[in-house]
Amino acid sequence: MNDIVEGLWQAARLVITLDPGLAEITLRSLQVTLTATVIASVLGLPMGAWIAVNRFRLRRFAIAILNALMGLPPVVVGLIVYVLLSRSGPFGVFGLLFTPTAMIIAQVIIITPIIASISHQAIRELWADYHDLLISLHATRAQRIKTLLWDGRRALMTAALAGFGRAIGEVGAIMIVGGNIDHATRVLTTAIALETGKGDFGLALALGFVLIALAIAVNLALHMLSGTERGSRW
């Protein structure tokens, strides 16, 4: 209990004094995870919509795979990305291992299935509503997907936020591919793991509270941003 109170205090102190170390890893956390979320959304949202709208032979199979991929253990993803990016691996020449880019790659792999799966669910319901109309109006395949993505944007934002939530709190994969190098690849979660390992529970907890506050802040900011288009409230 004392540790928690102490952690809260320390978190407050770090934030109020704008501790440069804290600011650095917080910004890196945000940068890595937001980039990963944007890339995963660009991949996952249309993927989910495409699966919802098209009937193809392996559709059920694709959905099952997607749902299975949602539960990918991050450590395993990290390990695979590590092997691929390591000097002797197929992408070793790019020298990406132990860089933020490697961390982004790992997070994209982890959250794209989540975003695709949630958006597939949302778009499927919308498609059921719109199906007859879009067929009747002779909308092209691309127009259908565009319409569904636009009209389903609220549900899709939820999908993206779910991906963000998973990525910002993720530690296993980015620890492996990033290496938790100070001033290079250290982020909030890896720092928490490090401080916990060292037994500095106060600092670890403080970082934990900052992480939670960050996740809440990003969610609120996005909701407020989307709330500004008053004309399209549902």
Add this chain to the structure above:
Amino acid sequence: MVSAILPLVLEDVELRRQGKRILGPVSLTLEGEGITVVMGPNGAGKTSLLRAMHGLERINRGRAVWQGGAEEVRARQAFVFQTPVLMRRSVLDCIAYPLILDGVERKMARARAETAASQVGLDVTLTAPASVLSGGERQKMALARALIRAPEVLLLDEPCANLDLHSTAEIERVLIAARDRGTRIVMSTHNVGQARRLADDILFLFDGRLIETGSGDAFFAGPETPEAMAHINGDLLP
């Protein structure tokens, strides 16, 4: 005006769903001008027939043939569904949507949507979400959306089902105006008075079969089948 995509020819069209024949075999030719009214009791197959004409239903036997290429055939007809499909957009954007699909610039599309809304007597806040519309207003919205591409053939499935007398009269005026501009109209209705007022031709369906066809005047003067007779007299069928 002779529509390029007409005549529509249905040859022994049959729809089967879950092992049951729900429509057909139906053969008919749709050409010329005017309003064709599809009548028949609930479950007779009116919706199925209209949807089959429009290409929304898988036809199990026979075929429905329009003139011209698939692209123009689809682009030049419009359908008003028995239950209006609401998009999660403003009323104005719902109506403008077909134009947006055609690549019309948004501002222009909205201006034309506004005109279309006033044509059907849709007197609501057009910037409000479509979901706030009442049942009758939704049908007017759907009609405005269907008319906005100025289709050659307009198929309507009970377009006045939720409308009061005033709105019904308004819609009938809109439909007659469209017909007079050369739009070929096929619509279903349960309103015998409306059928009398609008029908140039009648298609009478019973249990999935087309049992009587003819001009509206002849049909209402003396239907040939007892089923049609009972239907327009409001008798309860055995």
